[in-house]
Each structure stands twice: as C-alpha cells, then as structure tokens.
Amino acid sequence: MKILTFVVPCYNSAAYMDHCISTLLACGNEEDIEIIIVNDGSKDDTAKIADSYGEKYPKVVRVIHQENGGHGEGVNQGIRNATGKYFKVVDSDDWIDVKCGKALIGRIKELMKGKEEIDLFICNYVYEHSRDNSQVVMDYRGILPENKIIHWAETKRFSIDRYLLMHSLLYRTEVVRKSGLELPKHTFYVDNLFAYVPLPFVKSIYYMDLDLYRYFIGRDDQSVNEAVMVKRVDQQLRVTNAMLDAYDISELIKTNKRLGVYMRNYLAMMVVVCQMLLLVDGSEEALQKKKELWKHIKQKDEALYRHFKYASIALFMNLPGKLGRKLGIGLYRIASRIYKFN
Structure with missing residues (x-):
C-alpha cells in the first residue's frame, strides 16, 4: 500500500498544472506516493498534459478522464480510486x-509503526496572494498540541480564522470512505463538506507545524472572489444546507462536546457567508432566500437556531433594516481584509 494519495482535480488547468504536479512528484518515491489526476472534461490541453505524466511516471501517476462533473466529482473519483493509506x-x-x-x-x-492508527493529520496552509505577492500563514499553534497523537477533547477553541479547511487536512482514506462523503456535482464550495462531514469519524489527530499547502488566491475568476461568490450564492446555500442536514449538532455536542461545538461554529460561519452574499445581492429574491435559510435552520434544530440567531457570530449579519444590512456587509469586508480569505 502506498503511504499517500494526492488527488488533483483538473479543469482547463493547462496553464498551471505542471507546477502543482511537479511539487507532488518531488515529495516521495514510487513506493510512497500516488498521484491521481482527474481531468474533468477539460477543453484545453489538460488531458494531453495529464496523459504525458501518466506515461512518464506509470508507477506513480494515474489519470482519470471524466465528463465534466465539477470539482466535487473530481474529489469523488479520488476517493473511489485511491490506494494510499492517506x-x-x-x-x-x-x-x-x-x-x-x-x-x-x-x-x-x-x-x-506504532499501535494507534491516526485518522487525521493536520498541517498549516499558506495564502499566496497574486495581487500583492503577499503570504499569510494559517497555523494551528495554541489550538492543537504539536507532534503528538491527540483526541478531540485535547483540542482548544478554534478562532474564526483558524478553522480546518481542505488545505490543512490529510485524512486516513478509510475514514473518508466510512463517513459516506460524496460531494455534489457541478457545485462550488464543496471543500467545506470535505472539511466537515468526515470529522465525527475522526478519533485520533496529529498536528505538524509545517507550512505544507500553498493556496493560490486572487485571480479575478476564482471561486472565492466576492463578485463570483454572489453570482454563485445558490451553490453556497446548497453546500450550507447539506452541512446542516448532515448531523444533529445538538446531539453531537452531548456525546462529543469539543467536536460538536467546533462543528456548530463552522456552520455559523457558513451561515454568515451565505447571509453576506445575499445581502450584497440585495434583491427581494435574495432576501427571501435569507429567510428560507433561517427557516431551514429552525426546522432542523431549534437549539441550533437559537444559538445562531442570538448567541453567535451570525448575529452581526442579521441586523434589521437597510442600515443593519450595510453594517453587516461592512463588518464582513473588514474581516476579509484582516484575514485575507478572498
């Protein structure tokens, strides 16, 4: 069995995929790593470049060609086909x-070589901003003990800018499969489901203070660009609703308080993002979708609804009137500049 499977979903990636794949190849030998390149129905030279890697590194690189299904289906293909332990x-x-x-x-x-299997490795990620060539390191110092096998009860409170994202996670492959995770097709922002759904199946965690993942951000067409996010708000809502439906958070808090509170806070952040995008849109249709989101939360979990409505970070996005909407949007944009997440 290989140690680690890297999955690289690609759609029209010819201009930059070489850089990505070259770094993965350099991380280990053919006994250690597997690289699955998923060509998601690309219309440029992505397929040709992917096949060239498969031919040159047949013991390391596997190429899967599929009809366009979106980033989530690329990840799903990786989950189905991975042979690495992680x-x-x-x-x-x-x-x-x-x-x-x-x-x-x-x-x-x-x-x-030890007795306890580790379900989740966590490392730092770095925002690489294209507009000003700046870097912002997102680490978990003070939240997770370093270089030690731990469990959820040993974690500390995650701050708003230190949630676990896809970029920071390295799951044991069987954990992902046992969770039943299957990401929706043709939907952006599914990385939030990836960083959420498997967590209750994670029992053991190991954090290394390594700036492992380099997250390129700043292209005008990128999915985290605010203008693009507003246009795709229905997809953001789809993901948020799927996260709401995945677990009974109030029950989870009773059985695993530290994990349950973390997942509740993650959900709160997703609700904030959805509300911000709907407020930026400002149309009657968007404001109606905002009401429907709150209705869904209330129907799903009354205790969760009360917490979000009155005792969480979602509060500042739910201020009444036009002035309240402007204030909420302003506060969100200040936070985005501070934490540089788009």
Missing part, C-alpha cells in the same frame, strides 16, 4: 512545499 486533495492551481511534504511522509512512516 488522502490529500490538491487543487491544480495550488502546490505543496516539497520540504514539508517530505517531512510529513517521513513522519507518517514512523507513526505507522
């Missing part, structure tokens, strides 16, 4: 720090 998604315009990648794989090998 599983890492790398977007085709991002890359891995090679030195950190080698260190991670080396540590995994050491820990695999």
Whole structure:
C-alpha cells in the first residue's frame, strides 16, 4: 500500500498544472506516493498534459478522464480510486512545499509503526496572494498540541480564522470512505463538506507545524472572489444546507462536546457567508432566500437556531433594516481584509 494519495482535480488547468504536479512528484518515491489526476472534461490541453505524466511516471501517476462533473466529482473519483493509506486533495492551481511534504511522509512512516492508527493529520496552509505577492500563514499553534497523537477533547477553541479547511487536512482514506462523503456535482464550495462531514469519524489527530499547502488566491475568476461568490450564492446555500442536514449538532455536542461545538461554529460561519452574499445581492429574491435559510435552520434544530440567531457570530449579519444590512456587509469586508480569505 502506498503511504499517500494526492488527488488533483483538473479543469482547463493547462496553464498551471505542471507546477502543482511537479511539487507532488518531488515529495516521495514510487513506493510512497500516488498521484491521481482527474481531468474533468477539460477543453484545453489538460488531458494531453495529464496523459504525458501518466506515461512518464506509470508507477506513480494515474489519470482519470471524466465528463465534466465539477470539482466535487473530481474529489469523488479520488476517493473511489485511491490506494494510499492517506488522502490529500490538491487543487491544480495550488502546490505543496516539497520540504514539508517530505517531512510529513517521513513522519507518517514512523507513526505507522506504532499501535494507534491516526485518522487525521493536520498541517498549516499558506495564502499566496497574486495581487500583492503577499503570504499569510494559517497555523494551528495554541489550538492543537504539536507532534503528538491527540483526541478531540485535547483540542482548544478554534478562532474564526483558524478553522480546518481542505488545505490543512490529510485524512486516513478509510475514514473518508466510512463517513459516506460524496460531494455534489457541478457545485462550488464543496471543500467545506470535505472539511466537515468526515470529522465525527475522526478519533485520533496529529498536528505538524509545517507550512505544507500553498493556496493560490486572487485571480479575478476564482471561486472565492466576492463578485463570483454572489453570482454563485445558490451553490453556497446548497453546500450550507447539506452541512446542516448532515448531523444533529445538538446531539453531537452531548456525546462529543469539543467536536460538536467546533462543528456548530463552522456552520455559523457558513451561515454568515451565505447571509453576506445575499445581502450584497440585495434583491427581494435574495432576501427571501435569507429567510428560507433561517427557516431551514429552525426546522432542523431549534437549539441550533437559537444559538445562531442570538448567541453567535451570525448575529452581526442579521441586523434589521437597510442600515443593519450595510453594517453587516461592512463588518464582513473588514474581516476579509484582516484575514485575507478572498
């Protein structure tokens, strides 16, 4: 069995996928790593480039060609076909720090000799901003003990800018499969489901303070660009509603309080993002969708509804009137500049 499967969903990625894949190849040898390149119905030279890697590195690179199904279906293909013990998604315009990648794989090998299986490795990720060439490191120091096998009860409170994202996660492959995760097709923002649905199946965690994942951000057409997000708000709502429906958070808090509170806070952030986008839209249709979101939350979990409505960060996005809407949007944009998440 390989140590680690990298899954690289690609759609019209010819201009930048070489950089991504070259960093993955440099992280380990043919015994350690597997790279699954999923060509999601690309119309440029992505398929040709992917096949060239498969021909050149037949013991490492596998290429899957599929009809266009979106980023989520690319990840689904990786989950179905991975043979590595661990599983890492790398977007085709991002890359891995090679030195950190080698260190991670080396540590995994050491820990695999122990008695306890580790369900989730967590490393840092770095926002690489194209507009000003700045970098923002997102680490988990002070939240997760370093270089130690831990469980949820040993974690501390995650701050608003330190939630676990796809970029920071390296799941044991069987954990993802047991969770039943299947991402919706033709939907953006499904990385939130990836960083959420498997978590109750994670029992053991290991954090390494490595700046492993480099997340390229700032292209005008990128899915996290605010204008693009407003146009795709229905997809954001689809993902948020799927997260709401995945678990009974109030019950989860009773059985695993630290994990349940973390997942509740993650959901609150998703609700805030949806509300911000709907407020920026400002149309009657958008405001009606905002009401429907709150109705869904209330029907799903009355306790969760009360917490979101009156005791969480969603509160500042639910201020009444036009002035309240402007204030909510302004506060969100200030936060986005501080934390540089779009």
